[in-house]
Amino acid sequence: MSELPPYWLRDNCPCTECRDHRNGQKLFRIGDLPKDLTIAASKEIGPDLEVLWSDGHRSRYPLAWLGETDHGDGRTEEGKRLWAAADFARGIPEADWEEYLADPAERAAVLAAVRHSGFAVLRGVPAVEGQVLRVAESFGYVRVTNYGELFDVRVEPDPNNLAFTSAAIAPHTDNPYRDPVPTLQLLHCLENSATGGDSGLVDGFKAAAVLRAESPADFALLTGTPVPFVFRDRRTELRADRPLIDVDALGRIREVRFNNRSIGTLRVGDREAFYAAYRRFAAITLRPELQLAFRLGPGDCLVFDNTRLLHARTAFRQDGHRHLQGCYADLDSLASTLAVLHRRSAALDAIAALFAGEGAGEYLGEEVTMAEHMLQAAAAAEAAGAPEHLVAAALLHDLGHFRGTLHGRDLMEGRDNRHSDTGADWLAQWFGPEVTEPVRLHVAAKRYLCAVEPGYRERLSEASEYTLTVQGGPMDGPQAAAFAELPGAADAVAVRRWDEQAKVAGARTPGFDHYRPLLAALMR
């Protein structure tokens, strides 16, 4: 492992002395590392590489981490799906607003479309004023500008921007005179009964890639010339000098600003050559094969990447009303929301794997597997009309058997594995107390019911009677009184009763996937 750069490796030490475990932030300064730091010794231990450093520090790195490849932050052309209009011949990325709200998978699909294709359309968004802000808040934060928190796109008597007239607007990005530019734009259609006023989108990354392929010298000129974009009205005077096509340090297309309306007076570089390149790029953005055309109707909300997509609209006649509301937001928060949704989806996959794997093989003294047992408990809760959080608690109540240092099998051998606590703590990564506390208390609920309900203990299964002893036996009077006072006691007792009913060999229940949307909706 001597080929690993020492400072790089040490800067990535994951130990709790080097990093805050809550957020992964480093607790040392790069300059705190000693001069001439070297690896004194290293060896593989199981799945890890252990490194002893010349300053005595010890680090442990998963070998899998060492070999990981990195896909970057997804903001350059490498993280995108570049497109031409024909790529959406079967339809554009879209979703129903209610489904988007209800189903995290649908939400993730919409946000992933914005991230990868640069846009998506939500249909059925209530056509009421201000709703566009609710859409933005569903994945991020509104960026307020001199145009306000939101802006109305309709014909205005004294417009400070061409958007607020009925004129055609050629493909462009918004606010190029702003730095930072708003990286996302939302346009929500409230009314569109005018003739004309259709929408168009062009993938600016694609257009830039076409320019690079057809005329590398022009591409170099546009990436190498800071262009002064300006906007000035009575209360505002904005200016940003940025290239039409911005590339990152490795030369990858990362941002397109294109808006002839706002280009001020360029006074640097070879202006003749620049204008030739600019006109060539402009002509590419107008090629029919790059122009995706569609029409926004009332309730449609277009969300798009303003660092990449050029948007346009055709002129319209004022024979009807056209009213859109727009706002700006930012890509970083959208990407964060998407990553957290993926993280939750991965958590559901992990839970599903427990049902399909260990849960399906383990009986723990009953005639049903643990997976069957938990699915039966959930089905019983559902049949009883239980609220969703209790269906979830019933479904997940015994997962702790597979997650702790002591397994369910240890419990059957007489050692309390405290599986209700283990399960609740593990689930608390994603679920709130309304789900985790009934799980945490489901063993206590058994001990409580044995104490207070005549005949309850007699109905316990043989295995449950056995574990009761290991878990501390029936509560005494004060314990039972204290339990009954707990806020989650009633929920825990309810889960406990479904737990008892869920030991019927051969009973048919829905599978885990049936509960996945319910679980996803409960995750926070």
Place this chain on the structure above:
Amino acid sequence: MSELPPYWLRDNCPCTECRDHRNGQKLFRIGDLPKDLTIAASKEIGPDLEVLWSDGHRSRYPLAWLGETDHGDGRTEEGKRLWAAADFARGIPEADWEEYLADPAERAAVLAAVRHSGFAVLRGVPAVEGQVLRVAESFGYVRVTNYGELFDVRVEPDPNNLAFTSAAIAPHTDNPYRDPVPTLQLLHCLENSATGGDSGLVDGFKAAAVLRAESPADFALLTGTPVPFVFRDRRTELRADRPLIDVDALGRIREVRFNNRSIGTLRVGDREAFYAAYRRFAAITLRPELQLAFRLGPGDCLVFDNTRLLHARTAFRQDGHRHLQGCYADLDSLASTLAVLHRRSAALDAIAALFAGEGAGEYLGEEVTMAEHMLQAAAAAEAAGAPEHLVAAALLHDLGHFRGTLHGRDLMEGRDNRHSDTGADWLAQWFGPEVTEPVRLHVAAKRYLCAVEPGYRERLSEASEYTLTVQGGPMDGPQAAAFAELPGAADAVAVRRWDEQAKVAGARTPGFDHYRPLLAALMR
């Protein structure tokens, strides 16, 4: 003029066919210009260059505009004053909050300090929660992030960021894992009675310039390597791949991101060389001569450029309370506010020039110059305890004599120059109707008073009696009744009475500069 690039020149045509006069936005697409566009003919006409184009279009450019030099958008090192700590030996840029609010010149000085030096401190900002948002709103818009609209910087029981502990924090920029990064940060001190917890600032542009001078290869490495910055907590997963030092297309330093806590795993480039360069840059940021240290006390609000300045704090003992509130905002709006303040300041200069120039030379039939006349009217208004907008109206009421196509001298020759309308329209660029409408109606008020107030007409000066006729004579009954109904009638009558009193040869009054702050405060 044949050396001017044709498309560049044509793209800058200022005519109303090519540009919207309200916002300067262009009304054509760059591709609309014909192929092979050339200048058919050009000639100088007075201060302008007139160009006849090969497509028949005619453009007219001020020669002065052709020769202008451009200072850029002020965001790169070229627009900054790079500093070391000793540059502030006589004190840091600071202002009192109340003066900042009251005096546009003070406000402009604070914003200019943030723009050029990267920071300023406002003193005496009320030490109440949420006030930091008011500070941000005084020049721009708050940028909301996962940390909220504002964030509390104090010791927290379960911190998701080191800022919320009592640990020392080395010089760093905030939120490097965000793209767009917040370009401004505000930190408002509510309480600071702990031992330690002092603040520090380092000019990151200066540090980068030092690195470039001392080790160009390291500078090139840091500008050329996209570094993955990451932040992850329960609800958030942010990542941005950006260089530690970002330069614009012309190689000028434009942005510094520096935060070891948030650097993730770099997997591109020569990591050994990168880490050597990174450590060298880190060492520069810690040089004592670059570290500006000061202490924020209750009511102090630090505003700084988060794309340039590194901020730090020393560790503190929990023997007292330390509580700051922070928020983010953006540089573009701050620069816009500053530009508009400068524009207003230029307007005041233009008004002052009228007082000092034409106004000081013109008598228009009275024994006082027009400047003396207007200053006397303002002094009379002030002496009467008039509200500020009426003092301003009295001061400015006759400026229209110098701004219209017809001059005050034309009026004296019998042609109505409608100077009250001309003045009101000109002033409406900067002042609201509470100032402009009494100006607009001050001639009508004379015609009204002549109609309704016995003895008023007899008291008019000879010149005023003469112009009364040119202006239409006394109102008739219905005209007077209609005038009295106007919302601004009483104000106009008040201004008119000060106008009449303001014709005293040799009377001493304050000069124009006395009224400048009052006018500045009324501008919107």
